[in-house]
Amino acid sequence: MFARRNLRRNLMIGICLPIILLSLFVIHQNRDIVFTEQLSHQQHSHFLQNIDNVHPSRSKRYTSQSQPLDIHTDKQLQNGNTxxxxxxxxxxxxxxxxxxxxxxEYNPIQPIRHPVIDAKNLERFVHLDLKGAAPKIDYFTDLFPFLRQLGATGLLIEYEDMFPYSDYLSIIRHGLAYSKNDIQQILELARINNLKVMPLLQVYGHLEYVLKLKEFMHLREDRRYPQVITPCLEESYKLIFEMIDQMLSLHPSIPYLHMGCDEVYYRLVHPQCVNLHFRDEADLFIRHVTRVAKYIKSKHPNIKLFIWHDMLSQIVNSGYNNITELVELVVPMVWTYVDDVKTWFDDRFWMGFSMFHEVWVASSFKGSSGEITTMSYIGHHQRNQQTWLEAMYTASFRHRVNFTGIAVTGWSRYDHMLSLCELLPSSIPSLTYALQTIVYGHINNTQNVTISRSLLGCDRTPLWEKxxxxxxxxxxxxxxxxxxxxxxxxxxxxxxxxxxxxxxxxxxxxxxxxxxxxxxxxxxxxxxxxxxxxxxxxxxxxxxxxxxxxxxxxxxxxxxxxxxxxxxxxxxxxxxxxxxxxxxxxxxxxxxxxxxxxxxxxxxxxxxxxxxx
Structure with missing residues (x-):
């Protein structure tokens, strides 16, 4: 009897144990599908529950998901075969x-968890920040056809002191600046490759390359800092308008001009401001940008003007009567370079910017991972671009924000006074993945292989992470x-x-x-x-x-x-x-x-x- 019970027990174990082990193996092999779907649902629910608690504006270059910074405070710079x-x-x-x-080994390609905006009709501009390590013209000869192949439709060119200013503005010019002939070559290369051109000329903040000079230091809003020009002196407008005239004279047929206007942290500080009757800092900002925009429109009535969004974000819902005029004059370019854009701006933010006829956004392919950085690792920048497409879908669906373009920025310095960060030629893999993410909406394993092998011609997948x-x-x-x-x-x-x-x-x-x-x-x-x-x-x-x-x-x-x-x-x-x-x-x-x-x-x-x- 005892032997018979042992026999039955051993028989049951012999039958059940293989079944249990086989079931566990099947679950293990399909764990990505099982748990990804559950995680996706949990993350989407969490996003919907907490979106109202997200602050609408962040400090520019930071990429870590830290607490937001008040824009009124001082700027805190952002983070082979054989x-x-x-x-x-x-x-x-x-x-x-x-x-x-x-x-x-890295597995950067993640399952699609959120819908993305249809990007086939969006402008796709590549930012060339020439205030640090500006390339030779010969490099543009090779680069521009490649950018067009990747899906770019235009160039956002920030010359700063590399522009060949003349006459009394010649002192602004870098000692090795481009010549007028160089600018003409750049524009001709862009035309040949069907790339539109949008020069970026700062007209308020980030003018340290001008105001650092003793000849113009009296035009600083705050005498200690050369970043911001004061709108409280008429001489400031003489300088700005002359810079605009020279820029437009070398770009006579451009459809776009970017006026910058980001990170203007010193306002109503100049002693002469007391003689002007501004309601407050926001009123001063609106009046200044409006006056400059009107001047440019008087020269080129059909030109489309852009400014960065960060200073606008505090006044779009403020009730200023003169904001309506500014809304008709400029297109905001909303930037952030964080890993997950979806939680970076809340519903209130997008409701405010829905008043503009169109909105562009700005992602990054370099220059947003820290002031001292040598390599543009693909992962961070691809995630930034991917989640921008997801955030744009949500904002256009919920608030009817009319997105018409994306600028993929590549900063060479965080500031004119600061050190070089990633160099443009070594950041092309990051730029390639960003542009291809816009074109396809996401990157899967097949596209990853195509990008690394066919487009970049690499013998292995480039580094996604350090x-x-x-x-x-x-x-x-x-x-x-x-x-x-x-x-x-x-x-x-x-x-x-x-x-x-x-x-x-x-x-x-x-x-x-x-x-x-x-x-x-x-x-x-x-x-x-x-x-x-x-x-x-x-x-x-x-x-x-x-x-x-x-x-x-x-x-x-x-x-x-x-x-x-x-x-x-x-x-x-x-x-x-x-x-x-x-x-x-x-x-x-x-x-x-x-x-x-x-x-x-x-x-x-x-x-x-x-x-x-």
């Missing part, structure tokens, strides 16, 4: 190091040499971090100060430092050679001084110290070491914040 395929300029040691690594595992890549798009160089920079930076982490264990600041070292460990450090120094010098030579292909001679040294020379200096200081000490140190002093027994005393500075302003 070795034989590698370019000849690559350092052999770097090649060997990275050839042993495997690129981390990775600790760097492998080299070979591509053929316009600017691929600089993109490949940025891969080298990432790989070399990783070697630098590893090497210096080891060296700092045994050659610290106290060793440098006291000339007191561990002889054997210092020899080991020196061996590693020699190898690193050799690779870094090789990179400097290669980088500057590649830079000269795309940019004027000042860009290579500026980029290296921003991102590289401090690292090389640290390496060379350690090398020099170890070499010298290994030759001279034959005996060591007793502890405590000299000048190392007295307490360290640091004198506090005698200042107040007000004394600095």
């Amino acid at each position: 070795m034989a395929n590698l370019m000849a300029y690559q350092a052999p040691i770097v090649d060997f190091y990275n050839n042993q690594r495997h690129l981390q 990775s600790a595992d760097i492998n080299f890549i070979s591509c053929s798009f316009p600017g691929h040499e600089m993109y490949e160089m940025m891969y080298q920079y990432d790989g070399l930076t990783h070697i630098y971090d590893e090497t210096m982490s080891f060296v700092r264990l045994y050659v610290t600041d106290i060793h440098l100060r006291q000339n007191y070292i561990h002889y054997k460990r210092s020899q080991e450090c020196l061996q590693r430092l020699y190898s690193l120094e050799d690779q870094m010098i090789y990179f400097i030579d290669s980088f500057q050679r590649i830079c000269l292909k795309f940019f004027t001679p000042d860009i290579g040294p500026e980029w290296l001084q921003t991102y590289f020379m401090r690292k090389l200096k640290e390496v060379q200081n350690r090398v020099n110290f170890i070499e010298r000490t290994l030759k001279t140190q034959t005996s060591w002093l007793q502890r405590p070491l000299p000048n190392n027994t007295a307490p360290i005393a640091i004198k506090r500075r005698n200042f107040t914040i007000s004394s600095l302003l």
Whole structure:
């Protein structure tokens, strides 16, 4: 009897266990479908429940989902197949190091969770920010046909000091600015490739490239800051109108002009403002923009004028009588560069902007991941573009906002005074994915392969996110040499971090100060430092050679001084110290070491914040 019960039990286990295991395997294999649908429903419900709590305006360049900033406060700036395929300029040691690594696998293509706006009739403009690392005309010859192939319909060109201003405005001009003939070549290249042109000329804020000069410093709204021109002096309009006249004279047939007007943080500060009867800062902003817009319209009645949205967002629902006139004069361009745009603007925001006849939006393909950034990783920028299409669908469906265009921005500096961020040629993969997202509405796995292999001509998928595992890549798009160089920079930076982490264990600041070292460990450090120094010098030579292909001679040294020379200096200081000490140190002093027994005393500075302003 006992044996029979054991037999029945074993038989049941033998039948049921395979069934259970098979069921679990099926669930595991289909987990993406099961859980994605449930997650999508939960996220959509959460979005609908919380949309009213979202603040309508955010500070410009930030990309993290932080708390919103009040626009009245001071600006807070935003966040290979084989070795034989590698370019000849690559350092052999770097090649060997990275050839042993495997690129981390990413799965950037996510299921479609939200409907997107139909973008087939939208204008698709690419922003060229020329206030940092403005390319040579030869590069535009290769780039413009490629942009048209990607689906671009126009160019938003921000010249700043690279424009060839003349007469008394010639002092504004960059020492290596474009010539008038260069501007004509750019416009002709755009025409040949069926790309419309929209110059961007700031007429209120972000005029530091003009107001930094002593000849125009008296026109600052706040004497301490050269960002904003004062509308309270008639001389300001003389300057602005002359800049407009010169811009229009070299662009006689343009259908669009962007007047900027973003981040105007200093208003009603100039002493002369007390003599003018403005209701408040908003009234001042409306009057100034309206006056400039009317002047441009008097020259070109059919031109379409644009301004950034951020200053408008506070006054569209404010009840100002003169806002109606401004609504008829300008088209707002709504920008944000965050990962998820859908929760960035609430219903009240879109209701306010529905009063405009049309609205454009601005995403980004570079220059929105931090002031000091070298590589435009695709993931962030593609998510920004994807969620912009989703947010536009919602706003057009709920509030009948008439979207007519998208500008994909690529900032070269966060400000005229700040450092270079990502370079244009090395950011083309990010731009490619952004434009293709607009064209197709989303990117699936098939399109991902087509973009990376066929359009970009890469031997592997470009990096979507920053990775600790760097492998080299070979591509053929316009600017691929600089993109490949940025891969080298990432790989070399990783070697630098590893090497210096080891060296700092045994050659610290106290060793440098006291000339007191561990002889054997210092020899080991020196061996590693020699190898690193050799690779870094090789990179400097290669980088500057590649830079000269795309940019004027000042860009290579500026980029290296921003991102590289401090690292090389640290390496060379350690090398020099170890070499010298290994030759001279034959005996060591007793502890405590000299000048190392007295307490360290640091004198506090005698200042107040007000004394600095």
